[in-house]
Amino acid sequence: MPRLDLSPTDLESILLRYGSDPTNLLQILREIQEFHGWIPPAVIDSLSQSLSLPRGHIEGVVGFYSFLHAEPIGQFRLLFSDNITDRMLGNQDLLEYLCNKLWLERGHVSEDGLASVDTTSCTGLCDQGPALLANGYAIPRLTRQRLDQIVELVLQKVPVTQWPSEMFLIEDNIRRSDILLGNNMQPGDALRAAIAQVCVPGSAVEAAANQRSWREGIPSVELCAPLSTLEEIKRSNLRGRGGAGFTTGLKWEACRNAADEPRYVVCNADEGEPGTFKDRVLLTAQANLLFEGMTICAYAIKAKHGFLYLRGEYRYLLETLNAVLEARRSANLLGNGILGQAEFDFDIKIHLGAGAYVCGEESALIESLEGKRGIPRNRPPYPVTHGYLQKPTTVNNVETFCAAALVALNGGDWYRRIGTTKSAGTKILSVSGDCARPGIYEYPFGVTVRQVLADCGAENTLAVQISGPSGVCIGADEFDRRIAFEDLATAGAFMVFDESRDMFEVARNFAHFFAHESCGFCTPCRVGTAMLKATMDKIAAGHGTQYDLAEIDQLNRILLQSAHCGLGHTACNPTLDTLKRFRPTYERRLKSLDFEPAFDLDGALATARRMTGRDDAGAHLSMETAEPLAAPPPDESGVLLARTES
């Protein structure tokens, strides 16, 4: 439980731990939030002085991240995960139940300041939902009985850290393992294999080592092993697992070739895409493999510093991961002179996110690492040349680094033999939704959707959402398609919907997600995602028309052309996919009119009619539009009004 009495000494000790370094601002604020429960104005003043940062900058950072608060939010902050799979498991009923039990209104702090209850975006526990975060710590498999237990603990003011540990038990649910999840590599094996590499006389790697030796001021023989490692990664055809599928070897090479130093290695463990939780399991079950992969990367690109950017929802993993790092330092697998190599110095720090999906975008993630708001940068230049602190930086997904460690150990040829010609290796899928065995499945690339559905015990499947809301929704006639970059590329989410589900409601949930997570930096996305959400709500409320459906297409075109980052580019995907494949679910909600405004124009003229004493037919708009709207869809932004006015 937050102490709510942060003294100047407490603040000093937090600042001391972070070296009063402004790039650590987010970490400092996160600790204050955890310690104190919110970030009071006086603390912002102190930070402004201690870190020599403008007050407005700090307020901007606090305002950006949804887990930071400039106002009290109660001693117990209970946030229900609100992915579509949580909804399918009944999270809305449970939320209402908890609010009633605690005598409070959703989104408001109880009058005694004890607790608040609200929702948050997907917490990465879709295989064991519904879930909630209690003061940032995840509790899976919620039931009414579990909520009764939580209510008791809250009312007795028991600190969350003293709640029964079985409440926080999160399972890995590994259902199918292959080379990654089934590996038995010992810490250091891959690093030793990398260091032992030699240049084959007359090879291209030897020529490159000779050429670089002069430029980099390193004897060519010492360059053989790192450059051979790089060569193996390139030969493996490993492609990034974070979604975009960029060739990992080329990324590492571009970073190594960047003239500037120091270079940085960053692992993207933000995993915010709804329906994705495979990185959580890798972080739990394969942390050594991940850190080994990051260290291999540092060796290949000659980096000295690494960061693991861990999403705030995975806060509970922090201590365990730090312990793994500590053990690796003790084993000389991190720190100075790794495994006796004089020039091989590298260490890793963990940075925690604070609830912002957009921070998964690599340039936004780097901004966040620098202690700023996570707003995506203009690209180019790319992080490989201008990344963390404008220095060359390699950013890869958790699964990519794990695979890279295996490539270093077993060689590129071994790796590319697994999977398909264009998609080497395996892919880990996070399977959730309507199936008997949700969890983690690792397959060689090329597996069909039908096979995955059979393995996870899905029956009467209507649709599968591949790669989360930003991915693609497919129907039953496409279940023979394959998980591979050349067919269904995916960052890992595999959400199953059976015939009892309404795909319109699925798309509506995703439209809400994008509107909530848009960082607001660029107008097309800020306004466009709000418009999409409002349109879906309007259709849900029974006021949609064919005109609204046509508008979504137009909106998509605008977002594709002018949104600043991938979030805006993909925001319409779920709506367009479901419209294409499940159009009747939209059409049965539509009015027969060509167009219905989202507000009551005739009603707005009532005052004028009263003032002029007129109520004849000529003083009204057509009777069709004169009918007042029963329940206007929620529109926090006023965007719909602006659109219909223009």
Ligand SMILES: Cc1cc2nc3c(=O)[nH]c(=O)nc-3n(C[C@H](O)[C@H](O)[C@H](O)COP(=O)(O)O)c2cc1C
């Ligand atoms: C809105 C948005 C969110 C993203 N979230 C993640 C994420 O959570 N994890 C991730 O690895 N990549 C994410 N990405 C992709 C990253 O920008 C980047 O391509 C990736 O981390 C590179 O690693 P890889 O080459 O190993 O795939 C996201 C991209 C966008 C546009």
Ligand code: SF4
């Ligand atoms: S597209 Fe959306 S998320 Fe991306 S920068 Fe623009 S407003 Fe932010």
